[in-house]
Amino acid sequence: MAPNRRTVNIRGREYPVLLPSLRDPRLHVAAVLLTLQVLGQTVLDFRLSVAQILICLATGALIEFGYGFFKDKVIMWPASGLLTGNSAAFILRVPGTFHGQWWSTRGYWIFIGVVAVSMASKYLIRWRGRHIFNPSNLGLVLAFVALGPQYTEPQDLWWIPMGPWMIVTYAILIGGGLAIGWELKLLGLELGYMVAFAIFVALALAPVPDHCMIASWHATPICGRELWQILVTSPELLIFAFFMVPDPRTVPDGQLGRLVFGVLVAFASVLLIGPTTLEFWTKTAILASLVFLCAGRFALARLLEPIEEAGGVREGIRRMGWAAPGAVGVSLLLMAVLPLSAEASLHSPEPAPELPDGSTPKLSLTVGAAGQDIGSWTFQRAGNALPPAGGTSPTSASGRVWILPPIPKVTIPDNVHAFDPSLDQATANSWAHDAVLDLMIESEARRAHDMTMAGQGATGDDALKEFTDVVRQDISAGKYVQKTYSFDRVQLTLFLPKFSTQARRLVGVTLHGTTTLVTRDASGKVLSQQTLSYAKSWGLAGDTDHLVLVNDYTDLTLA
DSSP: OOOOOEEETTTEEEEEEOOOTOOOOOOOOOHHHHHHHHHHTTTTTSHHHHHHHHHHHHHHHHHHHHHHHTTTOOOEOHHHHHHHHHHHHHHHOOTEEEETTTTTOTHHHHHHHHHHHHHHHHHOOOOOOOOSHHHHHHHHHHHHHHHHHOEEEEEOOOOOSSSHHHHHHHHHHHHHHHHHHHTTHHHHHHHHHHHHHHHHHHHTTTTTTTTTETTTTTTSSSEEHHHHHHHHOOOHHHIIIIIISSGGGSSSHHHHHHHHHHHHHHHHHHHHTTTOOBBBHHHHHHHHHHHHHHTTTTHHHHHHHHHHHHHHHHHHHHHHHTTHHHHHHHHHHHHHHHHHHHHGGSSSOOOOOTTTSSSSOOOOSEEEEEEEEEHHHHHHHHHHOOOOOOOOOOOOOOOOOOOOOOOOOEOOOHHHHOTTTTTOHHHHHHHHHHHHHHHHHHHHHHHHHHHHHHTBOOOEEEEEEEHHHHHHHHHHHHHEEEEEEEEEEHHHHHHHHOSOSSOOOEEEEEEEEEEEEEEEOOOOOOOEEEEEEEEEEEEEEEEEEEEEEEOOOSSSSSS
């Protein structure tokens, strides 16, 4: 006897009710992704808000529920819609959203649009009763290509330094991915992709060691073996390999077809990565590889059909006839193309991720009012800077001796060292010394009302203006302020850029302690004295002999 079917009567119509099942693999995938989302909101520092996640989940769920209710006349648990929304939220980021902004709805229209387009592709782009593309994959790629880095960014390839929580993350990713792959008989596809990707990246980079990727979380371009390691071990790549590529509805049905499909997606990933230099486009290229292979999977299934039906590789190859050696030849030719693709990036201009709108700054080849070329201008200015010819004679000279307050040992946090491994203790100590020296120069410049001296310790509209403004105020008020410092803690700190999270992170010197201000009138009489707490972060720049204060990083968001 058939079990009673759950139904709901609405205005005289019976609507079947389809509830979730614990055996549904989509729930297993959702459980892994939601666990990672929780880790991302707590310890992995995802630049994604809870509100943005809920927006994606609600959009996907409402679209699928509405489609089932109005078209199929059923009331269903929207498992696919929730999974699509969760996948989109996991990878999609909007510049300007920072970790800890739990209820930020920044870019809500982008999240809604991506999920809506993803769900629409599932219902509208179909072939033989099956949707062609992985829904969230197609929606994300279209968003990244159409909107670019000004409005969107994929999740970083690197998350946090290796530690206990990163080990837990890898365990969940790999363990959950392999378990679900085994359950869905997609393990061959997953392993085929990962192994082939590692091999293809090595083949592409070995002849082209100068191919590099610029990432916001790394101080210098990532090249060669380091780039291979970053790509192959990236948790974001594992998300793609274990939870996006192996979609049972958008891959071939046969085991051989699935294995070959995974290998071809890996090949397409590496081929598309080749011309890219910015991490944004590297991640977009990896995602786009699945779009292309999903579009061609029916042709792939037809090509492999003789082997699948023959029940053995040898018999299948015999049935393929001349197509078999042709396929081998094409495969070898395609592998030879990988280094050429990687070399293509060497012929493009150096990217400038610092610009939030994705544009590249233009460098003029002429300087000065007369429009001289750079070489002539440099030669002329260098000649003018030389002292006049003639004899020399002794003359008097004088100089300042700066006495600095004691500087504690500089702390280098793990995330700073991971961002720039070249920042050793000696470099950190030198930066701290120069920062304190610059503050002493600015203190004396304020006491002496000396604008010229102020320019010796700071530069730029940010740092220098802060000091010259107070000098002007003192001059206007007819007072003289002596500022001294005492420091109890100094460290290097990693910050996110103010205008674009795709730009490189910023390393500043953070000083903690107290500052004492003694105010005198023109006769030297003390008018007031106060001691205040001091906690500021400075960005420095300049030559190696003396770095000067350039930017105040105090109000920036920690990376």
